[in-house]
Amino acid sequence: MLDTNTPDKFIFHGAGREYFKIWLVNLVLTIATLGIYAAWAKVRTRKYFYQSTELNGNRFDYHGDPKAILKGNLLVVCIALTYVFSSAYSPGFAGLIMLSVIFLMPLFLVMSLRFHLANSSYRGLRFRFNGAAKRAYGKLMVTILISLGFFVVLGMVLGIGRGLINLEFSGVTSVLMIIAASLLLGTGIAFILAMFISGLRLFVMNHSKFGNAELKCGAQFGEFGKTTLKSTFLAGLALFLLAIAAFAINMSLFTDAFDFSMPLSEETPTTEDSAAQEQAHVAMQAMAMLSSLGAIALLAYLVLFAFGAYLKTAIDNLMWNNTTLANQHRFKSTASPIAATWIHISNILLIVCTMGLFLPFARIRSTRYRITHMAFVPVGSIDEIMREEQSKQKAFGDSMGDALGLELGI
Known part of the structure; x- marks a missing residue:
């Protein structure tokens, strides 16, 4: 029809x-x-x-x-x-x-x-x-066992990595090994997320009903895998760039702190005043380093928050665009993961700036965006x-x- x-x-x-x-x-x-x-x-x-x-x-x-x-x-x-x-x-x-x-x-x-x-x-x-608890246990236990297996393998890889640290490699080889290890870790995390999210979300959707009409989602694990892998890659790339920035900033501050150990001028080679000034300068450098680390940590938190918002919106789209009611009526979800991520990030910043008073407005704002990008496509009236x-x-x-x-x- x-x-x-x-x-x-x-x-x-x-x-x-x-x-x-x-x-x-x-x-x-x-x-x-x-x-x-x-x-x-x-x-x-x-x-x-x-x-x-x-x-x-x-x-x-x-x-x-x-x-x-x-x-x-x-x-x-x-x-x-x-x-x-x-x-x-x-x-x-x-x-x-x-x-x-x-x-x-x-x-x-x-x-x-x-x-x-x-x-x-x-x-x-x-x-x-009408989902049964034993099916929920089955879905979650599979994910837990796979997760444990992944972390066991990860521990073995890290153990091997510690042994390789003692060996001498060129700078290029070391960088390539770090990149390969990061990609392996990110892929493993994405796989576990895909297993957990697909199992849980499909369990909930496929056992929900409207009246006697069943809701069924036909999304495949491969689609969940692509979505989680893309989101994990973007978050990992952002965190990697933040790590590079943190390293560069702190190395610059660390170098400046040691440069100050040279005489300030020819007239004051080593006096009590210059020693006090040097200590004050080192203290300021230390505070600057801590401040930069705090800023990087805050940005890293926002990246992880953005990762969650992006992934949730992408998964919601995947679920609803593959869901039918009574095996014929469909749903349509057109929310943009990027736009939803911006809404969530701006919401959390406004909540912090208003000391929590923006919280109800933030919830209305995010809910409005999500709902207004949903549609029901019936077959018939x-x-x-x-x-x-x-x-x-x-x-x-x-x-x-x-x-x-x-x-x-x-």
């Missing part, structure tokens, strides 16, 4: 000033109640963002119970407090708690997804998640889709309310 319909674009009606008021009240009440109001704040925030998102003249909605979220929050706080106190008196028990939490993460993920989707709706029709799925809702509608009475923030 040919698709003759034009895409229905998603529209976001959220405004920075509106959300700032909600965010401020949530923050004050959460602090005043020692965190208890955080559950109600989460529901209020989700309702605002869901109800501000429109598709085909209708808006989404969220129906989560704050009390259920509070249970999850209290459980997380109890685990965290137990870990903190036990780490001071029984490090072994604290380690056991940490391992237990890591082991239970796939189960927590499935629980949270069931709760979250069961309480999300569009035109009165609920979403749902979207009203026909809704009527068909609403007629099936009774088959499972009663069971959704107790899909899970708990949400764990992950």
Whole structure:
């Protein structure tokens, strides 16, 4: 059946000033109640963002119970407090708690997804998640085992590298070895990221439903690999250039510091004054070196932050452009990873400059860009889709309310 319909674009009606008021009240009440109001704040925030998102003249909605979220929050706080106190008196028990939490993460993920989707709706029709915890364990365990294998091999390579350091190589050979090792490390990291992201994102998408209509993503691992490899290469190149800049700046400052050890003038070869001036000069050089290192570290953090924003946007595009609803209706995502990266970087700079007050505006800004570059491409009328799925809702509608009475923030 040919698709003759034009895409229905998603529209976001959220405004920075509106959300700032909600965010401020949530923050004050959460602090005043020692965190208890955080559950109600989460529901209020989700309702605002869901109800501000429109598709085909209708808006989404969220129906989560704050009390259920509070249970999850209290459980997380109890685990965290137990870990903190036990780490001071029984490090072994604290380690056991940490391992237990890591082991239970796939189960927590499935629980949270069931709760979250069961309480999300569009035109009165609920979403749902039917993924099993054992499948989540399977997906994540494969990635964990591959990651461990990679780091074992990496450790062996580093051990061999230490042995090669004692051998004499020409400058060109040493540079080529460093470049080869960096490329190997970057490729390995990209492969592990691709394994983890593809397994997790495909698990979530392919077990999500809108009513009884299944969401299915046909993206292949090779596509995830290309996306993560490109993002990792760009981030690695930026970090490499920063490392060169840091080395050049500090070598220049280090050289200047030693140049000062020569007499200042013919009249004052070595006096107490010149010694004091030299010490002051060396101290200034040291402060300059520390400042330059701090600036380089900040830039490196921004590079890693940009890497995350770029990769997430590219993966989102890959996922949605390969996803169908009920095996026929499609989605379209046209967000630019570069533009999204600039939005996230400028957001974090504005948040820092405003001491956090720009945070709600930043969230509105990034959400608006993401949603307004999404579209739904139906085959036939979207009203026909809704009527068909609403007629099936009774088959499972009663069971959704107790899909899970708990949400764990992950």
